[in-house]
Amino acid sequence: MSDSKPPASKDSTLQLSVDDEIATGKTIHYSAERIIGNGSFGVVFQATVEESGEIVAIKKVLQDKRFKNRELQIMRQLHHVNIVQLKHCFYCNGEKPDELYLNLVLEYIPDTVYGVARQLQKAKQYMPVVLIHVVKLCDFGSAKVLQKNEPNVSYICSRYYRAPELIFGATDYTTAIDIWSLGCVCAELLLGQPLFPGESGVDQLVEIIKVLGTPQREEIEAMNPNYTEFQFPQIKAHSWSKIFRSRTPPEAINLLSKMLVYDPKRRVKPLEAAAHPFFDELRQEDLKLPNDVPPPALFNFTLQELSQVDVSTREILVPVHERNSTNWPVLEDGTWPDAAAQGTS
Template sequence: MLQRYTLQGIIPDKFAYDLCMVLIKTVYQDKESGWPIFGFIPGSISHSVLNMNSAISFYFLGGDSGKVTTVVATPGQGPDRPLEVSYTDIKVIGNGSFGVVYQARLIDSQEMVAIKKVLQDKRFKNRELQIMRKLDHCNIVRLRYFFYSSGEKKDEVYLNLVLDFVPETVYRVARHFNKAKSIIPIIYVKVYMYQLFRSLAYIHSQGVCHRDIKPQNLLVDPETAILKLCDFGSAKQLVRGEPNVSYICSRYYRAPELIFGATDYTANIDIWSAGCVLAELLLGQPIFPGDSGVDQLVEIIKVLGTPTREQIREMNPNYTEFKFPQIKAHPWTKVFKPRTPPEAIALCSRLLEYTPASRFSPLEACSHTFFDELRQPNTRLPSGRELPMLFNFSTTELSIQPQLNPTLIPPHARAHTAASAHGGKLIC
């Protein structure tokens, strides 16, 4: 029994009359979603996904309007209370071994979202979904909803993650400046990297390691300069004593302990990757562009020099007897261009350390002098726009390394930080 109709667009009176006269004629399986679809006689009517477990929605679209899809989805945060979600203007914006990413517009709010569709192994819980449901931070892409759909093959099930849509990535922004034969303005480097470290501080405090930090996974809004960390497909809750796969993380950003095959690594692999991102933004190209694992290690040794036996032991004790060619470290000041800010170079040197435990923590990075400009009350983006909210720390963040809080929170932001911490909710 039909519970409601939703009419979208300009619909002639005769159409409404004809609609009352027409009965449902066909039922078939939609290949994309697997949900039952009802078809109608008028050629101008496009079909939509119909939910058979709750209120049925029909969307009759005239002219060139896009297909509207209605699904039963579960909110990303909070209790499992399924609700109807409708979206339209669907188009593919990315794909890979993981699956497909679509862009769509929510009907109710008219907001743009990204829908990541991945094949779900019925034998296991989806790790990305489990992790994203527990994360709540303004510098992490938000999981709004999730739902399941079936595929073309029998017993094929897809998980669909409905996420915040953010138009750009740090990778594309940097490439834009490279094509223009210029370097990304240092204020953007500061704003982007600061927000990345904030997101890392938060996920690491939750025991989560991202394991694929790279410019392509850093979403940015070019107008507001807000950054959101995305793609938790490789992320894992690290447990001391439990082994992890070492072949993880994209090559240019892989920490040396991963190249050495360590399986007991820590979240400090994310710090190394973040250091590689910072260096890349300063250089205009990857700092360690290796073509293979061995080549990658060679590129690292060219800059950091040959690791000592103790450093090798800290990365992977199985390699302590291995004989490496002795190469001296290249001075950091000569790695970068002459006008690179000394504070930026100093920060890089503390992130790109062989010994994982010697690398800065994310909040130590945030409190570094390289970011002091962001703590000045009158600092603006090149457009003249105010900086995004950088000091709205939650109680969770303020409890990570409380000794750093006086540095992290400038005097002019202390009242706002206190309000954010009291409310417990981050608003960017």
């Protein structure tokens, strides 16, 4: 896409006129309403498409002309109900002659999990009719495609949610770091505050050890085989049940205990976590939310996703009443065809 000069305004960064090549050369005008996020990466605006009235989010980041933008490359490949949709992208010049900005036009999501959690804490007796619908991942600024034998940067991820192997300096980590981060987010939703509120990298490890206890030598080697310092004070692990409130569901605590494990290979896999008994209530037939309305789509797994788990896990993820009602392509042996057989990408 190419960009045209923004119209004169008090703040020209808030008005953009874009020649959209995808839309057969039509010009799209975006009028930004307010800033909804900012940081070292850049700034995010809530904007309106003037031609249609559609509300979008525009993430504006400074682009290094020497490199392709990794976030853009990744988002162009991602098409999933739980991932914010990339609608368009365009470049514009900055105030300085050599500045170039990439603008990602994204599906607008009005709430964050953090914001919803605060609402739950502040108004437990009163809930809006529809408080939460579908959770979507929206920030891939630090994402990358993992390549075998290619070292990665260990200083990644916001501190409170950093997996211990990152703190130990691992550069060959796996997607298990995301399971750890997810466990930290889920624990924070239950506690109302971060589970591991470290003030520095070292202090972050101390906070983790306070809960999980001192890692064993084999656990340290599993996190980073090249780590040679094994001098840690011996601290016993806390019981998970003592960390959370007494009314916390035991199944929720059990699920977290499978996510927050030192050894990355022993952490629960994503779809295994989705099949955990903690979510059994959501798999009941004729389920209704507390406000007596049906839940959002819960079983819209792709065949590619389902092909990654065994038959027993698939049968938990998509209960029989759902398979019968939506004509899932089940084989005679009770399994689903794999993704390749279905032509799923």
